[in-house]
Amino acid sequence: MEKFLNIPVLDADGTNSQNQLVSISGLTKIGQATTTTVVLHYLGGKKTTLTWPNPAASPKLLLSVQSAVQNALTKGWTNVSENYSPSGSTEAAGVFTNPLSAIAIA
Amino acid sequence: MNQTMEKFINFKQLDVVLTGSATTPTGVTLTDTAATFTQHVLPNAIVWDRTTGASTGGQKYLVSVVSSDTVLGLTPIGPVADQGTGVPDGVGYFIYMPEYTKVQYGTTSATLVNFLVDSAVNFILAGVKPGDYVKDLTGGSVALITSVSKNQLGVSEDIFVSGDEYLIYKEGADNFDKIIRSANVADVSNSAVTSSIVNITYDTSGTDVGKIDYAYSSTTGANSDMRGAIQDAIVSSLQTEWTDVTYDFPGLPNAYNSGSNSTWLGGKEYFILRIS
Numbered sequence: 001m002e003k004f005l006n007i008p009v010l011d012a013d014g015t016n017s018q019n020q021l022v023s024i025s026g027l028t029k030i031g032q033a034t035t036t037t038v039v040l041h042y043l044g045g046k047k048t049t050l051t052w053p054n055p056a057a058s059p060k061l062l063l064s065v066q067s068a069v070q071n072a073l074t075k076g077w078t079n080v081s082e083n084y085s086p087s088g089s090t091e092a093a094g095v096f097t098n099p100l101s102a103i104a105i106a
Numbered sequence: 107m108n109q110t111m112e113k114f115i116n117f118k119q120l121d122v123v124l125t126g127s128a129t130t131p132t133g134v135t136l137t138d139t140a141a142t143f144t145q146h147v148l149p150n151a152i153v154w155d156r157t158t159g160a161s162t163g164g165q166k167y168l169v170s171v172v173s174s175d176t177v178l179g180l181t182p183i184g185p186v187a188d189q190g191t192g193v194p195d196g197v198g199y200f201i202y203m204p205e206y207t208k209v210q211y212g213t214t215s216a217t218l219v220n221f222l223v224d225s226a227v228n229f230i231l232a233g234v235k236p237g238d239y240v241k242d243l244t245g246g247s248v249a250l251i252t253s254v255s256k257n258q259l260g261v262s263e264d265i266f267v268s269g270d271e272y273l274i275y276k277e278g279a280d281n282f283d284k285i286i287r288s289a290n291v292a293d294v295s296n297s298a299v300t301s302s303i304v305n306i307t308y309d310t311s312g313t314d315v316g317k318i319d320y321a322y323s324s325t326t327g328a329n330s331d332m333r334g335a336i337q338d339a340i341v342s343s344l345q346t347e348w349t350d351v352t353y354d355f356p357g358l359p360n361a362y363n364s365g366s367n368s369t370w371l372g373g374k375e376y377f378i379l380r381i382s
Contacts, residue, residue: 001112025112028287028308029316029381043290043308059121059282066285073112073351 001025001077005068005084007050008091008099017099021081022048024069032062040065051102054088061087114285115339116352117318119378120152120202121280128155128199131192136167136178136199144175144243145211148275150370152202152321153180154379155193163300165190166321168369169201181369184302185327204321204377205370207280208273209234217267222259224272229254234274236260243271284381285352286316288343294336301329304336319380323360323371332358332376 004021011018026043033039035055040048052061064087072082085091089098124146131137136153149169156164167180167190182189193199210232216223222240238251242265251274253260259274266272290308297303302322308314320332335358343353362373371377 003112026290027112027114028314029285031382043287043314045314059284062284063282066283070114070285070351074349 002080003072004081005065005072006081007084007086007103008089008096009103010099010101017096020103022050022103024072027069030062030066030069032058032060036061038062038065047106049102049104049106050086050100051104052086052088053098053101056087111289111344111348112351113287113289113343113346114352115288115336115343115355116283116285117355117378117381118279118281118357119284119381120204121282122200123147123151123203123208123280124201126199128193128195128197130195132177134167134180134182134190134192135173136169136180136193137176138199139176142175143172143178144271145273146208147172147178147201148203148206148208148241148273150205151178152204152377152379153178153193154200154202155190155197156200157197158190158194159188161299162188163297163302163319163322165193166302166323167193168323168371183321183323183369183371184325185300185322186325187327188300189325200379202321202377202379203280204374205277205279206239206275207278208275209238210274212272214266214268214270214272218258220261220264222261222266222272223257223268225257228256229259230256232274234259235276238274238276240272240274242266243273245270279377281378284378286318286381288340288353291340294333294340296330296333301327301332304333306336306340317380317382318378319382321371321377321379323369324363324367326366 003024008017009020028041036052038050038061068084126138129139151169153167158165169178170181171179212224212227215225241248247265249261249263293307304318306316357375360376
């Protein structure tokens with residue numbers, strides 16, 4: 001079953017936000033590494049790091065992502081993409097304020 | 107098509123309530139001249155020195171007494187051979203609260219019979235509830251909170267005067283939900299060198315490992331009860347419907363023994379410290 005979180009993140013030019021899909025299939029665990037980053041760990045050792053623009057004490061960001069993952073995975077297989085509004089961001093008319101500042105896969 | 111089932115076990119992991127770097131201890135203590143322990147820590151908190159004896163899971167202690175802002179009296183826990191003699195100078199420490207959860211710290215601003223008054227704190231927004239406890243850090247006494255309003259708390263004992271420092275806390279561990287994958291598991295094993303770590307391996311090469319650190323407190327090592335409990339939880343989680351993505355770990359009793367497991371932790375459930 002292929003599932004993704006659909007997350008607003010700053011463009012490469014740092015001014016506008018776009019949406020990026022982040023896989024939540026094959027996750028082994030999720031951790032809040034710092035006050036601004038959450039790391040999704042996958043089977044095989046790959047990682048995706050989500051970076052917030054503003055700090056939040058652990059485990060606030062972790063719980064936000066973990067909850068979104070759990071909600072997405074409980075939905076039927078045709079619900080492939082689940083919108084995730086990052087903790088601390090706001091949305092008006094499709095435009096996000098304080099989206100993630102970066103999504104990095106390694 | 108990938109048919110892998112997404113399943114997880116949900117653990118209650120203790121939150122790190124305070125971290126810092128130790129200074130030179132006197133006896134079996136955690137000493138930190140830059141700390142304000144009285145504002146954050148209560149007896150029966152767990153102190154974890156992850157550095158000393160790192161190969162065997164570090165050294166863990168139970169707080170026996172909060173001696174001052176800068177000194178915690180400690181009782182070593184775990185197998186005798188792995189126990190520490192105080193957190194060494196320059197070593198990082200992590201403190202967890204398994205018995206109580208801190209709600210609010212502050213200083214009273216006025217004196218009122220059978221009340222705690224602090225005009226600088228909104229106790230309702232702070233989440234204070236009747237039935238919570240409040241410790242007078244200045245006088246040392248503890249009272250039960252009987253009523254809550256914006257800037258005043260009714261208390262069961264008339265122990266507060268203006269200028270007293272106080273710490274409000276509630277029953278129950280300071281913890282949060284932390285999930286770890288229970289599908290695609292190849293092996294569940296105790297760490298080869300300590301009873302306080304269980305490894306969940308996901309690949310046959312043994313490199314993709316989830317590690318669960320917990321507060322093993324018996325002075326006798328070589329205990330595999332937690333491994334068995336995690337294995338049972340994995341099986342149970344995989345037997346649930348696919349829509350039940352997470353399975354709550356039911357907990358595991360940490361049996362009291364007057365000779366080998368007689369600290370406050372003996373007789374409680376095991377506490378999970380870190381999932382990494």
